[in-house]
Amino acid sequence: MGSSVADGAKLQPSRAGSRLCVRCGERKAALKRPKTLEQICRECFYIVFEDEIHQTIVDNSLFKSGERVAIGASGGKDSTVLAYVLSELNRRHNYGLDLFLLSVDEGITGYRDDSLETVKRNEIQYGLPLKIVSYKDLYGWTMDDIVKAIGLKNNCTFCGVFRRQALDRGAALLKADKIVTGHNADDIAETVLLNILRGDIARLSRCTFITTGEDGPIPRCKPFKYTYEKEIVMYAYFKKLDYFSTECIYSPNAYRGFAREFIKDLERMRPRAILDIIKSGENFRISTTTKMPEQGTCERCGYISSQRLCKACVLLDGLNRGLPKLGIGRTKAGDGKEHAKHSERSTSSLQGKHGNFDF
Numbered sequence: 001m002g003s004s005v006a007d008g009a010k011l012q013p014s015r016a017g018s019r020l021c022v023r024c025g026e027r028k029a030a031l032k033r034p035k036t037l038e039q040i041c042r043e044c045f046y047i048v049f050e051d052e053i054h055q056t057i058v059d060n061s062l063f064k065s066g067e068r069v070a071i072g073a074s075g076g077k078d079s080t081v082l083a084y085v086l087s088e089l090n091r092r093h094n095y096g097l098d099l100f101l102l103s104v105d106e107g108i109t110g111y112r113d114d115s116l117e118t119v120k121r122n123e124i125q126y127g128l129p130l131k132i133v134s135y136k137d138l139y140g141w142t143m144d145d146i147v148k149a150i151g152l153k154n155n156c157t158f159c160g161v162f163r164r165q166a167l168d169r170g171a172a173l174l175k176a177d178k179i180v181t182g183h184n185a186d187d188i189a190e191t192v193l194l195n196i197l198r199g200d201i202a203r204l205s206r207c208t209f210i211t212t213g214e215d216g217p218i219p220r221c222k223p224f225k226y227t228y229e230k231e232i233v234m235y236a237y238f239k240k241l242d243y244f245s246t247e248c249i250y251s252p253n254a255y256r257g258f259a260r261e262f263i264k265d266l267e268r269m270r271p272r273a274i275l276d277i278i279k280s281g282e283n284f285r286i287s288t289t290t291k292m293p294e295q296g297t298c299e300r301c302g303y304i305s306s307q308r309l310c311k312a313c314v315l316l317d318g319l320n321r322g323l324p325k326l327g328i329g330r331t332k333a334g335d336g337k338e339h340a341k342h343s344e345r346s347t348s349s350l351q352g353k354h355g356n357f358d359f
């Protein structure tokens with residue numbers, strides 16, 4: 001289902017009546033901008049939406065001319081709008097980028113197979129070459145197989161760890177210099193909150209970075225770091241972009257869902273709350289005595305890892321040995337134990353007397 005109508009209808013612009021747009025003062029206001037609550041016309045909305053993303057790209061020097069950039073394309077609203085806006089800005093401002101769509105097929109029947117059809121249409125609509133890599137080819141397992149083996153609980157851990165690596169591997173095949181993803185301001189605020197709730201200081205310290213992995217094989221960045229999800233949906237709706245709008249059938253992550261709802265409630269009361277949470281995340285200072293994981297490479301696959309074996313190899317090992325829970329949380333077997341010990345060590349050191357972070 002590639003329709004954006006349902007989302008758009010939910011976001012139908014509030015009755016702007018016959019008021020004039022506060023930006024151009026000429027055309028009728030067509031919507032109340034979610035980020036600022038300004039009454040503006042469609043044309044001005046497109047301009048501010050695109051200009052803010054361009055400004056984010058320029059201010060943070062996200063790209064260099066001549067770079068090959070792989071756009072993580074799931075077929076969902078965020079990455080579809082990202083692909084569309086990035087190709088527009090690339091043309092308009094002469095970024096000089098070679099853009100590609102990169103999709104990971106996790107092997108989720110009735111979900112990813114349908115969304116990949118959307119990406120294939122986007123390939124033609126935007127004239128961007130598409131590369132698809134699959135969990136089946138990379139790991140020998142689809143998510144359907146994995147869920148059969150471990151059930152619904154914890155399946156997101158496998159999916160997240162495998163996807164991260166799959167995007168890197170796909171980008172390497174494309175000889176990409178950078179990966180961009182459609183993570184938006186709401187996603188980042190949600191992650192800041194979750195990392196605080198979990199006491200995950202290592203992740204808290206880097207989850208607001210606009211570019212990560214600069215020391216790894218292929219840096220990845222988030223041009224939508226300051227872009228509100230509601231505005232992305234509005235933009236896609238008004239521009240009639242072709243995207244897929246169904247939730248993953250295997251995502252029962254209640255804890256994340258709670259953080260998401262909490263942020264939506266805050267946004268309703270005060271739209272700036274999203275930007276303020278990001279700002280708070282950016283300004284956490286980790287005590288210099290806090291022990292942080294050291295980046296190395298996985299002995300088996302060579303992928304970046306702070307352990308002897310990377311998380312993907314540990315999880316895969318568990319699956320292949322019929323012990324799928326091996327790498328989940330704090331297990332008692334093999335490398336999982338090593339991992340658990342390490343995370344216990346780093347967590348307790350954060351919570352103990354050295355565990356202060358300055359705000």
Ligand SMILES: Nc1ncnc2c1ncn2[C@@H]1O[C@H](COP(=O)(O)OP(=O)(O)OP(=O)(O)O)[C@@H](O)[C@H]1O
Nearest residue numbers: 072073074076077078079080102103104181182183
């Ligand atoms: N299967 C995939 N293939 C390629 N990139 C992906 C895939 N899944 C996620 N991504 C990238 O990671 C970003 C965040 O993914 P997430 O699963 O949080 O989806 P989302 O917030 O619903 O985004 P989208 O609307 O683009 O699906 C996406 O915008 C996209 O860039």
